[in-house]
Amino acid sequence: MRLEKCWFCSSTVYPGHGIQFVRNDAKIFRFCRSKCHKNFKMKRNPRKVKWTKAYRRLHGKDMTQDSTFEFERKRNRPERYDRNLAENTLKAIKKIDKVRSNREAKHIEKRMKVKKSKERREAAKELEQSIHLVKPPSVLAQDPSLTLPKIKVKVSQQQTEENHAMEE
């Protein structure tokens, strides 16, 4: 029993799922669900279909090269069974999984950060350039900070005296 990869979207096909198509040249195409199968029949290129892993890897959205991928390789010669080795393998799988998912998350984070810094820069620029819409230059000359102008409210003298009295 093996978990295979869907040819179109690269998700894992569990046993009992999906369809396998064998072409006349003996190449086997496995599909995880009818969505992928139908897309294949329509002759769509997975590298151009946005939601597939192939597209994401090709366009740098997901991590492509990493040493964690080296651990998982289809081996054709079976190894002689060794209990210790089996134990270690099982434990290792979990650790490798964790490392890989961390790295993938970091990759995506890095990707997202770029936009944030760009946004900040653009905001600063916009603020500088368009401050004249909210703050006329005369006011800007007096108060050079890029903030909203302070609105002067005329308050009568008597009230302020009363307030002071209240505060005390």
Next chain:
Amino acid sequence: MVQYNFKKITVVPSGKDFIDIILSRTQRQTPTVVHKGYAISRLRQFYMRKVKYTQQNFHEKLSTIIEEFPRLDDIHPFYGDLLHVLYNKDHYKLALGQVNTARNLISKIAKDYVKLLKYGDSLYRCKSLKVAALGRMCTVIKRIGPSLAYLEQIRQHMARLPSIDPNTRTILICGYPNVGKSSFINKITRADVDVQPYAFTTKSLFVGHTDYKYLRYQVIDTPGILDRPFEDRNIIEMCSITALAHLRAAVLFFLDISGSCGYSIAQQAALFHSIKSLFMNKPLIIVCNKTDLQPLEGISEEDKKLVLEMKAEAMKTVIGQGGEPTNGDGVLLTMSTLTEEGVIAVKNAACERLLDQRVELKMKSKKINDCLNRFHVAIPKPRDQKERPPCIPQSVLEAKAKQAAQMAEKEKRKTEKDLEDENGGAGVYSANLRKNYILANDEWKDDVLPEILDGHNVYDFIDPDILQRLEELEEEEGMRQAEEENEDFKMDGEELTPEEQAALAEIRKKKSLLIREHRMKKSTAESRPTVPRKFDKDRKFTTERMGRQLSALGLDPSLAINRARGRSLSRRGRKRERSLDKGDNDAGDAMDMDVDQQNKKLRIRSRSRSRSKSRPPGEVAPGEGFKDSAQKVKALKLAKKSVKKRNKDARRGEADRVIPSLKPKHLFSGKRSIGKTQRR
């Protein structure tokens, strides 16, 4: 070698059918249309053709009959005699002769009438001649009708005769009725002959085939023969006699020891002696059948004597290798077809005897000398008494011994199948396939390793040095994480303060507002009148508004407001009326001209303006965009009308009462240029 297969004879039609066939063919295949007015030669030709054509057809068909039926003198005497026995040679020949004469007669008729036709002078005469000719031919055929029927019957019977090859190896079975001949043939061949308790169940010859030493033997079952003088015999018995007489075969004379056929051994012996002349030169075997009912030893002395007599006779026919018969056993055999004991022995003995005889004969004949050299086995004469056994090399002997030992061992060793059987059979016991695994530690034999873990195939990860690689990976991971922490500190410089963010939000709000306004203006630009600013219907350009906006920007609006008010026209007028006190900085000189012109109107208004008064609806205010009051009134009317709710009651109105045309002509008439007009 002619295959004696009488199935290929064509069907002989009856007299009437014959006539019908020929005449209809004549009618179909010759021209049918003829008129009085034709040239005489043409008429003659027409009718001559018909006569000749009919004659030819008759001739053809009758010739095929004559040729296809076998001539009794030309075929093998066995078949000749058989056909004679069955159908009577004379009758047969007579019938065929009649057919022949009929043929000749018809030819003559045709010749005569053709001659007459040559001189026919009218259509009628020619026609009558033709009718006469055809009629006479038909009567000839009618006369031989019975012969044709007889020939047809013979043909049908002949087709069903068994195909016996008179020249090949044959075994003949004969004897009294009910002795077990048919059962015997059923046992050794695939023939399926009727076996019944009454006599003369088998009424004709039956053929079966059997094999012995890679050769095929015909076995012929005959009807039973009774002990009667030759002349009294009926057709059925004559069949068997014919077969006996003509076929060169091994004869099996069946004897019913038990007497259950209804005839005693004495009677059977008598029969034997009466037909023993037919056994000349044929290997004869006497077969005692039905030994299950009565063994050979148990019969009476007289019977035994009779049997031995028969055996003695049979011995005479044995052709031994030297002179005297070497084995007397091959002559008298016992068997029982019911229990099947001795059947095969009898068959083998018969085949062997026949084969020997045929080989002997062949050897003696001249033909054999041609190929004698081809089958000569040379056996070297022994020159001394030394034993020379075949030489088998030592290695072969050893290999053979080893194989034998292995076979013995295999039988001793307990196989998995034995184990399975012990523990309850196939459904109950399931073999432990891991029993013979070779592992570093035998405790691990029963370990179950999962194939799938967390969406990965475990077998893809198994690697002898996985631990080491995992360590490397962890180191790498640790280093990476350290690096990343260093990098994280860089990024935080560019954050905006909350006040700045508020300013930015405000800027963006204003921008979006401007954009929206512009878009609205753009979309309605075509239907909106371009009114100059001074006709400000919505009161957008007021000083209060300006004041508010300016103070929002943080500037002091009072100066600007005053200046704007000073410049404003309406206020100007009023100011002029009352006093010049309201601090007006502006010179206002440039405005004088306008003010004087406007003065009159404003004066009228301003005088009566103790309370503000709204304009009457029909009056056009400047800035509204209307030409005059009439237009404004119309516009108001339209506006009111458009607000009225539409009557959606779907009640019939004036427009609905008239049906303009019930049956428009263009829909109900006219042909279509292509297609059918099935529906309109």
